[in-house]
Amino acid sequence: MTKGLIFDIKKYAIHDGPGIRTTVFLKGCPLRCWWCHNPEGQSPQKELFYNAEKCLAGCTDCIAACPNQAITRDSTGISIDKSKCRMKEDCAGACPTGALKVIGQEISADELMKEIEKDRIFYQNSSGGVTFSGGEPLMQINFLDAVLEKCKSQYLHTVVDTCGYAPFEDFEKIMDKVDLFLYDLKTMDEEEHLKSTGVSNQLVLDNLKKLGKSAREIHVRIPLIPGFNDSLENAQKTAQFIRNIPGINRINLLPYHRAGTQKYLNLKRTPKDISPLSEDKIKRLQKIYETYDFSVKIGG
Ligand code: SF4
Ligand code: SF4
CATH class of the missing domain: 3.20.20.70 (Aldolase class I)
Incomplete structure (x- = not known):
């Protein structure tokens, strides 16, 4: 169906x-x-939505959860390398605050x-x-x-x-x-x-x-x-x-x-x-x- x-x-x-x-x-x-x-x-595809205001200082949960090492962070928050991301959604699942969400x-x-x-x-x-x-x-x-x-x-x-x-x-x-x-x-x-x-x-x-x-x-x-x-x-x-x-x-x-x-x-x-x-x-x-x-x- x-x-x-x-x-x-x-x-x-x-x-x-x-x-x-x-x-x-x-x-x-x-x-x-x-x-x-x-x-x-x-x-027309799923994508990640990142709200820096909800991101916890010092947290690295999404970085640890990503199997493709697509996420890095600096003092302004996280960055996602789209060329590495395979939309496995592990990162959003690991985020404790909803700062990282899957849209779709x-x-x-x-x-x-x-x-x-x-x-x-x-x-x-x-x-x-x-x-x-x-x-x-x-x-x-x-x-x-x-x-x-x-x-x-x-x-x-x-x-x-x-x-x-x-x-x-x-x-x-x-x-x-x-x-x-x-x-x-x-x-x-x-x-x-x-x-x-x-x-x-x-x-x-x-x-x-x-x-x-x-x-x-x-x-x-x-x-x-x-x-x-x-x-x-x-x-x-x-x-x-x-x-x-x-x-x-x-x-x-x-x-x-x-x-x-x-x-x-x-x-x-x-x-x-x-x-x-x-x-x-x-x-x-x-x-x-x-x-x-x-x-x-x-x-x-
Ligand atoms: S959804 Fe957005 S991009 Fe598409 S027609 Fe409407 S305003 Fe334009
Ligand atoms: S898991 Fe969520 S709160 Fe933690 S760094 Fe990633 S986006 Fe920020």
Whole structure:
């Protein structure tokens, strides 16, 4: 049976679709947005997450546990030589404080359903359900399809939060098991998209046009990233593009925030440090979408 690789399960989520939801985060994404607040979801493999603040002075437990001598330490904490690490996970198992953790858990569709089922009462009382996010959930299409199938057989409301970068056949495979797609649109400028996410936006735009013809419901989610897609011109072009797609009347604007900064440091990566947009700028962008008769919400 296909197993999936997930990096989190968030209970009682209220920003990932209607009602109270359980959000499952699948690991792996084809994009590399520099503002991503889930950088631990980008790699499709398990990886180590190191939080120096929790690391005990003088401790060498992980160094002793590593069979490949991949870990060393100096006065600032430990360093992991990725060329030697074989992800045996002995080090994280030996860590007494949780400073060293493995991100990524293999799970079967049945095991995941058991977790999801635990909160059925909350879904029933709030018209909620289950959301699959990431990373990009369609990167694990067979696993996603298997879990969606089980959710539908249990009459659960399903949401898929996607960056839109996947073969359209994958969307077709799951479409009749998805009640709502949360679809990310980043910019209409192909060059900017390529520069800031690593891929062109053509597939994303084409898929949205096709999905609009057959999906039950789609909400478009637009991250507002300073210096990337915050021009009024881009908002006009985006609104005009979406207006021509049937069935989309709801847009969520997601202003950039710095919440992911510590995660980059824990992954030994360098975050970009930029200031969030002003309230005034966010309001002006919101107005543009509203003039095209979309219902616009700030936030998820
Ligand atoms: S085992 Fe944990 S606390 Fe000890 S040195 Fe390694 S990361 Fe730090
Ligand atoms: S598409 Fe989403 S998950 Fe993937 S890198 Fe961009 S922000 Fe992160």
